[in-house]
Amino acid sequence: MTDDSSDRIVAAVRRWLADAPPGARLPSTRQLVAEHAASPVTVQKALRALAVAGAIESRPGVGNFVRESRAVRSTDHGWQTAALGAPRAVLPRIAGALRAAPEDAQALHSGYPEPGLLPARLVRTALTRATRGGAATTRPPAAGLWELRAWFAAEIAGVTPADHPAPTGNDVIITPGSQSALTSAFRALVPPGHPLLVESPTYWGAILAAHQAGVHLVPVASDAEGPVPDQLDRALRETGARAIYVQPTYANPTGAQWSARRSIDVLELARHHGAFLVEDDWAHDFAIDTEPRPLAALDPTGHVVYVRSLTKSTSPSLRVGAIAARGPVLDRLLADRAAESLYTSAVLQQAALEVVTDPGWRSHRRRLRTQLRERRDLLARSIRDHAPSLTVDHLPAGGLHLWARLPDGTDLDRLVRACEDRGVWVASGDEWFPTEPAAPFLRLNFTGPDPASFPTAAASIQAAVESL
Template identity: 65%
Template sequence: MNDDSASRIVAALRRRIATAPPGAQLPSNRVLVAEHRASPVTVQKALRRLVALGLVESRPGVGSFVRSVPAAPRPADLGWQTAALGSPRIRTSGLSSTQRASVPDAIRLHSGYPAKELLPERLVRAALLRAARTEAAVTRSPAAGLPELQAWFAGQVAAGAPSGVTPPSARDALVVAGSQSALSSVFRAVVGPGQPLVVESPTYWGAILAAEQAGVVLVPVPSGPGGPVPEEVDRAFATTGARAFYAQPTFANPSGAQWSRDAGLAVLEIVRHRGAFLVEDDWAHELAIDADPAPVVGHDHDGHVIYLRSLTKSVSPALRVAAVVARGPARDRILADRAAESMYVSGVLQAAALDVVTQPGWATHLRSMRHQLRIRRDSLLEAVTTHAPALQVDHVPRGGLNLWARLPDGTDVPQVVRDCESRGLVVAPGTEWFPAEPSGPHLRLNFAAEDPARFAEAGRILGEVLAPSA
């Protein structure tokens, strides 16, 4: 039997079924054999798959017919329990599924990074060579970062500030070795051990890990495609006395959610009223697809937003350069924490990063990257929709690297991950992106790290794992 031939017949019949009325008769097995140039055994296998999926009804001696399929019931919305129960007292933190090694020929949809061909490799290599010939190669850089790179990060924030808002200065931008180290310092310096931190649920697994290592108590609020409900955020502040809210308003990891301008202003007003901070993680600023980023920090006049911006995903994972933009005593505390832990960031890496983002080719690279991300996102979405209809993608992300897919209620997520891996597909279970118990079973599928030509195969594997053929 030829699995590829059976899969092609299944895909063709599903397209026909999609436009056919319930009860319509499909072509006979003999016609399908001739039409697809396949063996009778392969055609029968394809029809059994369609029966197993509930799309076709087989009547012995009569033929195969399009089955009347009732609309799938809406999954129960249990996300409200996230805020009601809070974070569990004991969690186990370990290596993320995104950091797992995989066999060389596996289809990798678990990664947290874009593929090498999406990065500005030529710009990076040239920048590293130039940086190695400067004084940065043999001198210590300032604890707060190279002044020119500080000015670039601060200028990025200032460019989005409306009139009447005082933007941060170059001094307010602290260069750090990646956003993960920045999160650790912010949580230690601004929140503190034993203190509550409001977080979206789901949220970035690395932020959960950093908060736990800092001894911070997580206070989850449910967050959907448009972000959290501002009233839920305010309630969390009121009931816990938290002094900070960690969030990803732009193309959140894992869900791809993007806050509206009104939602961002509403949350900013809440933290102002509560005398608190918004820790804005703008990790995907350069990973826009269908919408431009509009960071909340651009509307912050009085230092309520602590802003994180990383170049790791858009420049190179080998250049772990990011910045924390903060003002006042918060800035000084974060700098003191960073200096105590790592003293300073390599001047060579800083010089190379600055070189890349100030080259004329940087803007060209970002336009190309946006185009390629759109192609990859749409290709993976089509593959999942066609071959794995049991996976539900409620929100098509307008930027970022991932699809956030809901599995049917009651699915054994670890078993699905193991079954996929045994077939050569590596996926990330959604469990680790929840600061408390998951509100439902999910997978996070990265569309930027793998060759899009393999997405159809990935979709078929997911479909087989979730709905095995009879």
Template identity: 75%
Template sequence: MDNSSSRIVDAIRQWIDTAAPGARLPSTRQLVAEHAASPVTVQKALRTLAAAGLVESRPGVGTFVRATRSARPQDHGWQTAALGAPRSSLPRVAGALRTAPDDAQALHSGYPEPGLLPERLVRAALVRAARGTAATARPPATGLHELRAWFAAEVAAATPAHLSGPGAHDVVVVPGSQSGLTSVFRALVAPGQPLLMESPTYWGAILAAHQAGARPVPVASDSEGPDPDQLDRALRETGARALYVQPSYANPTGVQWSPDRAATVLDVVRGHGAFLVEDDWAHDFAIDTDPLPVATQDDSGHVVYLRSLTKSMSPTIRVGAVLARGPVLERLVADRSAESLYVSGLLQHAALEVLSDPGWRSHLRRLRGQLRERRDLLAAGLREHAPSLHVDLVPAGGLHLWARLPDGTDPEQVVRDCESGGVWVTAGHEWFPTEPSGPYLRLNFSGPDPGGFPSAARTVEEALRRQG
């Protein structure tokens, strides 16, 4: 834009600042005379102003100051009648899935930070998989045989000699545990029927239960697992035929079942002819103990076992497995085929490449120490700087601390106040199948910047004192 045109644009901008929306600009002839410029220069200036959204031209009428127009709200009311009543009331997206700003102290997520993942192994595995036939070939509906065999061998290795361990034929590969949970619940529980769940428990399992049309029924748990007497009574009174549990480093509480409790719970489930759905989500996040799946104690098909690689390998590797026996496995395969036909062969091959690399076991050994250091650092920071919080259990594995807030606290307000201070946390009510038993926070110790844990603890304490 030349100097003459720029001078005219600046002058008209100043005029527009004092004019009302919709006001008519002087004619081209008037502008030519006022600015001693050619008609071409004036038209060029007007086009510049129009491109900036400041004026609009109406052919045969003139040029006017553009009036701000609000977009007409779209009316989707017709969909209310077309859709009808929802099949089930789904919980809202959990706070753990929110994306925090880069400069925030993120204690809310359910995933480890990238620095705790085998990044080099995953990248190399994806490249190798993409160069092979996996890039274009369709995998079997139940998953790659080698990958299914790996999942089965992980359970079989810990199965007592007098029991029959699982094989590859007992496994179906799924695109992550969340998808697997929905299929399992659909296979085991008819719409509207009860599904027993530890309380509190994984919010994603509660979501999957609603999605499957099941009716979650809470079962109280203590520091060793579900109370067997309450479980027996719940199975008897509700007629439920499935129980969802996380025996190793439960999310969110961190509880690991004792061997005696696991055996007793399995006996109760067997006695009622029911299923125990075991979500072994934290198998790779052991710290002070080793996980022992309840599935290793079952060879009669009462345990349906899930395990995923997504959290421990990479959020990109949406690969997990369900281990089941008997007709329930056939139902699962049918449900998965209807849902997605098969899991990406590229991701399955990449997962198998990582699992077959000696570096995978080295990574898990290193990860154990890293998680211990971070867990202890956050626990110490809370004890010193957030005395209003009560952490009854420092878990022997997993990724989280489960912290009780003082009675009468509004957890959602705590979340908002913490975010104002640059700390992201998650309110605990999302982990209860029905009403929460009290106010809680779930805090992830595997997120970025563990050096900021003490400062984050102080922010949480300040948020609590505002309510005091």
């Protein structure tokens, strides 16, 4: 019997429950088997699903019964206000990119690729192997599995100049995704209340992590090549900041990739001022027209703290990332990670290692490059042809998003709601600015489901703009 058979039994029992009084006894398993021509296993699966949903309760040895309804009473939690006191940090609201859109909506707001762009077979096979091996029952080292740490290090070493020291696995800590790595980096590098320089706009998750760490964000203007050196130099001098958060490769949200000259200039400024650069290489696996150029590969003196994640490129459920650094800061980072989560799941680490060392991983990334280019170009063309109110100044050479400017004065909250009313979910660009937004923008994901509907979605956004 298939899952469909179980679903049909669940639906049939729910119809019976609609007319049954609380406490009524359900037909026996034998009766349900005969009535629905199903196997006992299928019937038991359906009954478990109903019990989990709270529709029935099972009494072993007695039978299954309609669950008694419980009176809903409001509870006074007022005492908690005084007990909690003032929050340690006022956190921004959860970004719109994490909202779940209806199944029939055109989802352009997400920060993740749709499942069809992920190596699903590799991930499932790797998870199966990992759960059958020693990783399922052993505690990994606090810094992570050595083989996975060495893989992350080798990726950077592969593009490190011959006259620079190449990183090793000893320079890497495995983390449960990049978000926790960013929080640890900010806590380790910046005392509470002290400044952290960031590009503007910048990744909303980094803004959230900075608030969580209690540090003060100072925006620095950027252009298509990266942070403007003169302004970065002035900000470092005026604030005394000792850490800068950057995304040199396919920045989220703009998609910008730093030029080689700009990378060198920013590294020189960091060295001159004795500052760390927290490099978030989030889109390393989403190259389209160029190749990733990690700053960490150009840094022989330990100024770069490098953060890399496999979550977006493998599976949202495979939350595995890494943070690489040299010198005393590495010990401080490891201490922070251990204090927060002790270690990262060995099963997830082993599965991630299986995926990235499988020959199919390279084949997948080659296919993905072509798929990303086709989707990026289709969405950009759809905006140009069907949403003339939007302006995309920069076609990203990698990443997942287009950064589209709206007419000055656009009410973004109203526009987002108007788009949703038309079945199109978009992300408000305001969430990517650490302070007041410079202009109204939308961040649009070109790796969501149903790319054939991009022209229709663009026309709907244009209609929403015109309706304001």
